[in-house]
Structures are given as structure tokens and as C-alpha cells.
Amino acid sequence: ETGVTQTPRHLVMGxxxxxxxxxxxxxxxxxxxxxxxxxxxxxxxxxxxxxKEQTENNSVPSRFSPECPNSxxxxxxxxxxxxxxxxxxxxxxxxxxxxxxxxxxxxxRLTVV
Amino acid sequence: AQKVTQAQTEISVVExxxxxxxxxxxxxxxxxxxxxxxxxxxxxLVFLIRRNSFDEQNEISxxxxxxxxxxxxxxxxxxxxxxxxxxxVYFCALNSGGYQKVTFGTGTKLQVIP
Numbered sequence: 001e002t003g004v005t006q007t008p009r010h011l012v013m014g015x016x017x018x019x020x021x022x023x024x025x026x027x028x029x030x031x032x033x034x035x036x037x038x039x040x041x042x043x044x045x046x047x048x049x050x051x052k053e054q055t056e057n058n059s060v061p062s063r064f065s066p067e068c069p070n071s072x073x074x075x076x077x078x079x080x081x082x083x084x085x086x087x088x089x090x091x092x093x094x095x096x097x098x099x100x101x102x103x104x105x106x107x108x109r110l111t112v113v
Numbered sequence: 114a115q116k117v118t119q120a121q122t123e124i125s126v127v128e129x130x131x132x133x134x135x136x137x138x139x140x141x142x143x144x145x146x147x148x149x150x151x152x153x154x155x156x157x158l159v160f161l162i163r164r165n166s167f168d169e170q171n172e173i174s175x176x177x178x179x180x181x182x183x184x185x186x187x188x189x190x191x192x193x194x195x196x197x198x199x200x201x202v203y204f205c206a207l208n209s210g211g212y213q214k215v216t217f218g219t220g221t222k223l224q225v226i227p
Contacts, residue, residue: 043217056213098212099146106156
């Protein structure tokens with residue numbers, strides 16, 4: 001039990017589909033993150049939320065749409081994705097002060113066909 | 114700009130050997146934090162250690178030890194008497210300029226052979 005739960009664990013979707021990834025944490029953290037992990041590349045920070053407000057958007061294409069209804073839940077809505085979007089998508093949470101360690105979920109392995 | 118370099122892509126060692134994972138970082142900030150995370154096959158990154166820029170004291174935790182040297186901008190991780198359970202991908206990360214400004218290295222995949 002990592003404290004951060006992601007669903008689904010695996011997802012295969014067509015380029016015209018719409019799907020959503022879900023992340024949930026009950027660690028009392030104020031900050032939540034979406035990362036993309038592709039083979040042989042550093043983890044790419046996509047979005048950061050602090051108390052439900054988006055504080056970072058690292059030039060992510062609009063086909064990725066985050067939603068943070070409360071401090072415990074984070075969604076990533078996906079539509080009209082491309083094959084190069086296939087990757088492991090990791091959710092994380094942390095306290096919102098410098099140096100705070102992040103707690104990660106197990107990720108959603110996304111394959112776009 | 115922040116940068117973290119993990120030059121070793123993959124390392125294989127035989128069980129009980131010692132192994133050192135290298136991490137070199139770049140930042141212009143004087144206050145920063147360095148981390149190591151472990152990613153087992155299950156996928157989640159697990160926090161191992163954090164050091165701040167004002168504390169160069171090395172740390173040992175069981176079979177794990179970390180060597181932080183500001184003079185060479187390095188934060189290396191050594192596993193002593195490696196075990197099969199140590200097989201994973203290890204990430205070094207740098208945090209400076211705010212809690213959300215975290216830069217990860219590309220990771221080092223460690224395989225410990227029985």
C-alpha cells in the first residue's frame with residue numbers, strides 16, 4: 001500500500017477514444033502531480049496542483065486535460081491521443097514545501113493504438 | 114536551469130558485490146535538495162533519501178550509503194553486498210526553486226544476478 005492509488009493499471013485506447021486516468025491519495029498532502037515516463041527519457045512533469053489549483057503546466061498538449069476536484073483526487077482526461085503518447089503515467093503527491101519527498105502511485109501503462 | 118545526469122544506463126552485478134550509482138547535478142541555486150528514488154518492477158517510485166545543499170554529511174542506512182560532494186556536484190549511491198531484491202531502476206532527482214521544481218535523471222537500471 002503506497003498511499004497513492006492509480007486506476008486503471010493498464011489501458012489500451014484507440015486514437016479517437018476518450019478515457020480518464022484516476023489518482024487518489026489519503027496522505028493529507030496538498031500537492032499532486034502527473035508525470036509521464038517514457039523509455040530512456042527522464043520523468044517528465046506534466047501538471048502540478050496545489051489545493052486544487054493548477055500551478056504548473058509544462059507545455060503539455062491540450063489532448064491531455066487534468067482535473068483536480070479536491071486535494072485527494074486527481075484525474076487526467078485523454079482524448080485523440082497519438083501513438084507517441086504511449087507511456088507509463090505516474091501520479092504523485094507531496095507536502096507543498098521545498099524538499100518534500102514525493103509519494104508515487106504504481107502508474108497507468110497506456111498504449112495508444 | 115536544472116539538470117541531473119545519470120551516466121550509467123544499466124549495471125549488472127553478481128549478488129553480494131558492492132555497486133555505486135553515479136549522479137551529477139547542475140543548478141545555480143544555493144539552496145536545493147537531492148533525492149534518490151527506487152522504482153521496482155511494480156512501477157511506483159519509492160523515496161530512499163533526501164539531502165539538502167547545506168548538509169554534506171554522508172549517510173548510511175543499512176546496506177545503503179550516499180556520498181554528497183558539492184565540489185564535484187555529485188550525489189552517489191552505494192549498495193553494499195547487493196541482493197536480488199535490489200534489482201530496480203534508481204532515479205536521482207534535484208529540487209530547487211520551489212517544491213514543484215523537481216528534475217529527475219534518466220535512471221540507472223540495476224540488475225543483481227544470483
